[in-house]
Amino acid sequence: MIADELRRISKGEVLFDDWSRTIYSVDGSHISLRPELIQKPIDVEEVRKICKLCSAKNIAITARGAGTGLLGQSLSSGIVLDFTVNMNKIVEIDDDFVVAQPGLVKAKLDKELGKKRKVFPPDPASSNFCTIGGMIANNASGPHSLSYGNTIDHIQEISVVYADGTSSIIGHGLEPDEKISKMLSLVAPRTALIRRKYPKVSKNSCGYRLDAVLSDRGFFPQKVFAASEGTLGIITSVKLKIVDVPLYRGLLVIGFQDLESLMKVVPAILKFFPSALELLDSSVLWPRPKCFGITSCSLYIEFSGDNLSDIEMKLLRCQSKLEGKYEILQTAFDPISISKIWEARKNALNNIMKLTVGSRKPVGLIEDTVVNPTQLFEYCIFLKKLYSQYNLDYTMYGHVGNGNLHTRPLVDIEERQEVNLLEDLARKVFKRVIAYGGTITGEHGDGLVRSKYIPQLYGSQVYSLFVKLKRIFDPQLIMNPGKKVLFSNARP
Numbered sequence: 001m002i003a004d005e006l007r008r009i010s011k012g013e014v015l016f017d018d019w020s021r022t023i024y025s026v027d028g029s030h031i032s033l034r035p036e037l038i039q040k041p042i043d044v045e046e047v048r049k050i051c052k053l054c055s056a057k058n059i060a061i062t063a064r065g066a067g068t069g070l071l072g073q074s075l076s077s078g079i080v081l082d083f084t085v086n087m088n089k090i091v092e093i094d095d096d097f098v099v100a101q102p103g104l105v106k107a108k109l110d111k112e113l114g115k116k117r118k119v120f121p122p123d124p125a126s127s128n129f130c131t132i133g134g135m136i137a138n139n140a141s142g143p144h145s146l147s148y149g150n151t152i153d154h155i156q157e158i159s160v161v162y163a164d165g166t167s168s169i170i171g172h173g174l175e176p177d178e179k180i181s182k183m184l185s186l187v188a189p190r191t192a193l194i195r196r197k198y199p200k201v202s203k204n205s206c207g208y209r210l211d212a213v214l215s216d217r218g219f220f221p222q223k224v225f226a227a228s229e230g231t232l233g234i235i236t237s238v239k240l241k242i243v244d245v246p247l248y249r250g251l252l253v254i255g256f257q258d259l260e261s262l263m264k265v266v267p268a269i270l271k272f273f274p275s276a277l278e279l280l281d282s283s284v285l286w287p288r289p290k291c292f293g294i295t296s297c298s299l300y301i302e303f304s305g306d307n308l309s310d311i312e313m314k315l316l317r318c319q320s321k322l323e324g325k326y327e328i329l330q331t332a333f334d335p336i337s338i339s340k341i342w343e344a345r346k347n348a349l350n351n352i353m354k355l356t357v358g359s360r361k362p363v364g365l366i367e368d369t370v371v372n373p374t375q376l377f378e379y380c381i382f383l384k385k386l387y388s389q390y391n392l393d394y395t396m397y398g399h400v401g402n403g404n405l406h407t408r409p410l411v412d413i414e415e416r417q418e419v420n421l422l423e424d425l426a427r428k429v430f431k432r433v434i435a436y437g438g439t440i441t442g443e444h445g446d447g448l449v450r451s452k453y454i455p456q457l458y459g460s461q462v463y464s465l466f467v468k469l470k471r472i473f474d475p476q477l478i479m480n481p482g483k484k485v486l487f488s489n490a491r492p
Contacts, residue, residue: 102133
């Protein structure tokens with residue numbers, strides 16, 4: 001029995017009872033998949049032994065953090081490794097970097113870095129629960145990625161264990177191992193193809209980020225693991241760039257009567273370089289704050305920096321550029337008030353998941369597209385017409401400063417007809433997004449739900465690179481199968 005073999009080679013807890021398998025069969029998505037068992041490794045050596053065993057027996061192995069993924073990223077019928085119990089520590093904090101284990105919760109890291117007035121900038125809404133390993137796997141970002149970038153931009157070095165049980169430390173300037181050398185040989189001759197085919201947007205977690213691996217600044221192999229969803233190797237620790245917490249912040253919340261009016265002003269506001277620019281529609285705000293009145297949607301505009309006067313001036317200039325009817329809902333400059341206002345944005349997804357219209361519920365498939373912010377107005381009109389055509393209620397919020405819209409139609413996934421409707425809707429939405437030069441996956445990942453659409457974005461030539469890359473790192477196809485690249489002989 002595999003559980004007995006795991007107990008012989010590891011000290012970490014092994015779970016294979018029905019209750020545990022049921023708990024680990026779900027994540028933040030609408031699907032479920034029962035694992036064979038769950039193991040909680042205590043250190044890198046145990047991870048190596050487990051991977052070696054799974055390789056010998058051809059058993060699927062999947063890394064898991066908090067299970068906050070929205071598309072089945074951490075679900076598997078094989079062995080699930082839970083890193084939240086033992087491998088959840090801060091290893092080192094320096095002036096400009098932190099070394100952390102994969103099971104460390106983002107909020108815990110924030111608390112420790114805050115003592116030094118430092119921050120690891122990506123701030124997904126799930127920060128209170130999500131882990132550093134999960135953030136890397138998804139290339140998480142959040143509202144302030146507008147000024148700080150995404151997780152991929154902060155990875156300096158990464159320690160991984162491969163499917164065969166070997167381990168490596170990977171980073172810019174470090175001696176490449178055999179797999180990394182093969183990746184370079186794969187990518188380097190195809191640089192022109194990659195640059196031509198990859199979306200020209202500020203967020204992208206679709207497929208493998210080969211465009212970030214080989215840039216104008218050199219070879220950055222560690223970045224291939226960002227957004228890879230554990231399909232190339234198991235992350236055991238990571239060195240991340242950190243930055244200073246800004247001295248001052250200013251937040252302005254403005255209400256609009258309709259989404260189109262809000263989308264129109266986004267390009268003008270971006271010229272002032274806000275640190276965050278966020279959309280919330282009325283469906284997201286529950287319970288609805290009294291100050292929001294009858295507005296249909298709201299825009300969060302934040303500036304940050306070391307000069308309060310400059311921040312105040314930028315907010316005033318933003319107001320002068322606004323067109324049409326709007327209402328100033330809230331203004332704040334002190335940290336406590338700003339934090340409270342942001343809570344409405346942070347709770348957006350939780351509130352959305354409580355919505356129902358009969359048997360219909362919000363379903364994530366098209367909820368993470370990214371286009372150029374200048375295209376948002378046209379894209380918004382397209383989406384609203386499409387929802388009307390299909391007679392679907394919907395929610396809409398997101399990082400409009402990045403052109404990243406989180407929109408969910410309400411459908412009944414128990415009805416085959418409605419599932420078909422959703423898939424037809426997705427094909428049309430993705431076709432339009434691709435025509436814009438955008439991406440179908442900004443920050444939420446591909447997982448079991450969206451991986452089949454990856455070829456639609458990149459085309460056959462780039463997708464074949466993904467297949468070859470997967471074979472380089474995981475020739476047996478046991479690392480979190482069913483995500484990113486699909487093989488008929490592989491099981492999730």
